[in-house]
Every structure is written in C-alpha cells, then in structure tokens.
Amino acid sequence: MNRCISGAVWGGIDLYISSSAVSDVLAAAKALYTGQDDIFTLFFADTDVPDIELLRRELTGAGIRFMGGIAPGLIVGTTVRDCGALIRRFSCAAGPFIVPDFITDDISRDIVQDLEMPFAEGGGTVMIYFPGPNSSTHFLRQIYGLFGNGVTYIGSVMGYEDMVLRPSVFSNEAFSNTAAVFAVLSADCMVAARHGFIPISESMISTATDHNCVREINWRNPLNEYLTVIEEDCQGVFPSKCPEEWIAYHPMLLQTDFPESVCRAVLQITPDGSLVCAGDVPENAVFRVAKYSYESLLNAAAISAKIATGDMENRSAVLFLINCICRKWITGERYFRELETVKAAVSEIPAPVKMEGIFSFGEISSMGTGMLECLNYTCVAGRFYED
Known part of the structure; x- marks a missing residue:
C-alpha cells in the first residue's frame, strides 16, 4: 500500500x-x-x-x-x-x-x-x-x-x-x-x-596532457587538430558560430577494453588552444573524435x-x-x-x-x-x- x-x-x-x-x-x-x-x-x-x-x-x-x-x-x-x-x-x-x-x-x-x-x-x-x-x-x-x-x-x-x-x-x-x-x-x-556517440575520425593521440587538460594532439595544437576533423565531417555547416559549441557536440572517444569506449566531453578552450575536458585524459591516450x-x-x-x-x-x-x-x-x-x-x-x-x-x-x-x-x-x- x-x-x-x-x-x-x-x-x-x-x-x-x-x-x-x-x-x-x-x-x-x-x-x-x-x-x-x-x-x-x-x-x-x-x-x-x-x-x-x-x-x-x-x-x-x-x-x-x-x-x-x-x-x-x-x-x-x-x-x-x-x-x-x-x-x-x-x-x-x-x-x-x-x-x-x-x-x-x-x-x-x-x-x-x-x-x-x-x-x-x-x-x-x-x-x-x-x-x-x-x-x-x-x-x-x-x-x-x-x-x-x-x-x-x-x-x-x-x-x-x-x-x-x-x-x-x-x-x-x-x-x-x-x-x-x-x-x-x-x-x-x-x-x-x-x-x-559515433566515431568520425581516424585514431588520434593526446601527446601532452595535464590531468583533464589536453595540450597537444598528434604533437600539434589540439584546437586546430580537432576543428579540422569537425570541418571535414560537417562540410562547413556547424551547430553554431562558436568553436566551443562545435566541440561540445563532438566529444572524444577514448580507446579502452570496455564494452563501449569512454566518452570524454570537451568543456572549454584555453587561449593557447588547449582543450579542458570534463574528466582526465591520459597522456598518449588513443582516441577518436565523435558525433551523435x-x-x-x-x-x-x-x-x-x-x-x-x-x-x-x-x-x-x-x-x-x-x-x-x-x-x-x-x-x-x-x-x-x-x-x-x-x-x-x-x-x-x-x-x-x-x-x-x-x-x-x-x-x-x-x-x-x-x-x-x-x-x-x-x-x-x-x-x-x-x-
């Protein structure tokens, strides 16, 4: 009752x-x-x-x-x-x-x-x-x-x-x-x-990180590497004019042995192009950019x-x-x-x-x-x- x-x-x-x-x-x-x-x-x-x-x-x-x-x-x-x-x-x-x-x-x-x-x-x-x-x-x-x-x-x-x-x-x-x-x-x-979330990129490497901040991807500026992938997938049609929102729609999929890869959201872009995430990203982690x-x-x-x-x-x-x-x-x-x-x-x-x-x-x-x-x-x- x-x-x-x-x-x-x-x-x-x-x-x-x-x-x-x-x-x-x-x-x-x-x-x-x-x-x-x-x-x-x-x-x-x-x-x-x-x-x-x-x-x-x-x-x-x-x-x-x-x-x-x-x-x-x-x-x-x-x-x-x-x-x-x-x-x-x-x-x-x-x-x-x-x-x-x-x-x-x-x-x-x-x-x-x-x-x-x-x-x-x-x-x-x-x-x-x-x-x-x-x-x-x-x-x-x-x-x-x-x-x-x-x-x-x-x-x-x-x-x-x-x-x-x-x-x-x-x-x-x-x-x-x-x-x-x-x-x-x-x-x-x-x-x-x-x-x-569905991967849209080839495998990439977080070559320099500091806990939840990604400072390099493939030994290059992480923002530039990330946006290149998104631009190719979106063919120039973005969710908004704000790069932070483009990335918010495209998280990282960290390669793991789990039944499904770990999804890592990107929350912020620093002035130098580093990516601040909603959780830690190990250095030299293999990941793919994804969309939903x-x-x-x-x-x-x-x-x-x-x-x-x-x-x-x-x-x-x-x-x-x-x-x-x-x-x-x-x-x-x-x-x-x-x-x-x-x-x-x-x-x-x-x-x-x-x-x-x-x-x-x-x-x-x-x-x-x-x-x-x-x-x-x-x-x-x-x-x-x-x-």
Whole structure:
C-alpha cells in the first residue's frame, strides 16, 4: 500500500517528494527508517536546494546516516523535475566515508580492515559521489585499489547546471565542493553504461596532457587538430558560430577494453588552444573524435536499460539512471523521448520496474568489467531490487 505525506507518495524503500523543506525530508526519512543498517541517498535539484546545514543537523540528530548531493535535475519515471527531493533507503555495510579533498588526498586502507564486507564472497555495491567537473583519476584508482573487482561501482559527479563549482556533495560529516563521499552497500546492483556517440575520425593521440587538460594532439595544437576533423565531417555547416559549441557536440572517444569506449566531453578552450575536458585524459591516450545522432542516443539508453535488467529475477526493482546533463542539453525539448525509450525497453519485464535518477556532470561506473571510470555523455543504468 502506498503512503502519503506532505505531497509525497511512496511504496517500498524510496520516494520522491515535491517539497525540499527540511521538515518534509526529515519526516520522509523517519517514515522509511528501519534500523542502524540503513543509509539514505538524498538528491535535490539545483533550483530548489534546502538549508543543507540544517538538514545535516536534523538527520544526524535523529541517528540517520545519509549521503547525496545537488544535481541539475531529478528524474522521476519519464518526467524531469526541477524541485523536490529524491530519497532512497539502502542497507549499508560500511560508511559513508568522507575524503576531504578527493583530488589530492590519499585514502587510508584502514577503511576496509576488520569490516565484514559483502564482497568477501563477491557482491555488494560501492556508491560514490563527488563535485565537479574535476580531475578524478587519483581518487578512483584508490577506490578501485581498496575494493577491486569484487563489487559493482555506481555514482555521479554532482553540481549545478551553471557549472560554477560550489558545495554540492553532502553527508552527515560534510557539505563541500572538494570532498568525495562513498559507502559500501549490502545490496547488489547490475550496472550498464552506453553513450551512443559515433566515431568520425581516424585514431588520434593526446601527446601532452595535464590531468583533464589536453595540450597537444598528434604533437600539434589540439584546437586546430580537432576543428579540422569537425570541418571535414560537417562540410562547413556547424551547430553554431562558436568553436566551443562545435566541440561540445563532438566529444572524444577514448580507446579502452570496455564494452563501449569512454566518452570524454570537451568543456572549454584555453587561449593557447588547449582543450579542458570534463574528466582526465591520459597522456598518449588513443582516441577518436565523435558525433551523435538522435537515434543513436536513444538506442544507447535502451541498451543500458536492457542490460541492467536483462537477468532480473521476478522481484520488484528500481532502475536508477545517472544521465549526463549534456544529453539533455543537446537534445533539448526532445529529451523526454529518451526516458520514454528506457521505459519501453523494460516494459516487457514481468516484474515491476520503477525508474528514477539524476542528471550528472560525470557518470561513475564499473562498465560491467570491474574497472572503475568517470564517464561523460553517458546513460548509466543501475538495477537495485526493492527488497
């Protein structure tokens, strides 16, 4: 039976409430709370952020563990919401853990010592959130070094749609623009990630990089090399007169051993022609310039959903979408079709599957092979059972 309070409707272990008021969020969390193993994920749209410090005090005072962040939009079913709160309860094996400056800080291995982790015999999920866009390779390599390929990884780069870096990640211990938060969930999650971008160039090499800044491509000026490819493909017909927008429609596809290449968005052009990306680009990485078609994006979202739910047992589940905000930017008013396509992709599953999620500036996924990566332009789908 569904229960209602302050404009909220929920069943099972999650809910969306149209109000972000601290009192309503606290009431909802208390209603769902079952015991000390609980941890809540909380997400707010960037246009409707409550007093996070007050929320932290109230939830912590009530003995409720939580983690989450501020996103450029919430996904509830096939609709996009710019207000309210998305709340989900999980069984937590350990955490949440805070890394105060995830770009530079080292993570102590003491975190995993003497803990009865669910992945001892395989299983469990590590959920991760940090602010961005930012350099994340150092942090993600350490996380992978701690937990290996015995768990599934899923998470998001949080932030505001205007891309101004300010506090967007929170937990009982912090509300920060520099900290990462992660927790080990007892629940298993089936994760799939696809972007749908299509390569249009021959292989190229990032011959000089500095974390997320590409300073050379093929030993030449990166902007000139990039625009040459785009000009040839577009035949002089560009999305706009602004080179930044030309490149925004044409991300890098980094060559990997994953089922699909890692998509890396280019966010900014520096005065010297260097390319600032929404994630790290390794030096001497092999990549190809790419473009999208509307249908290829829809198809990628459908594939993510089908893989994530492909081997489902006959149990109710939630399909949690972490969807790059760039996908919404480039498709505009047509974006709703992507959510409808995902819904259609899981409509034939006999067990009930709910859809919810957030927009992100980077999608954190194990790509189905155990390796951990921060992606761009990607639709990540994670299937959690409700019970």
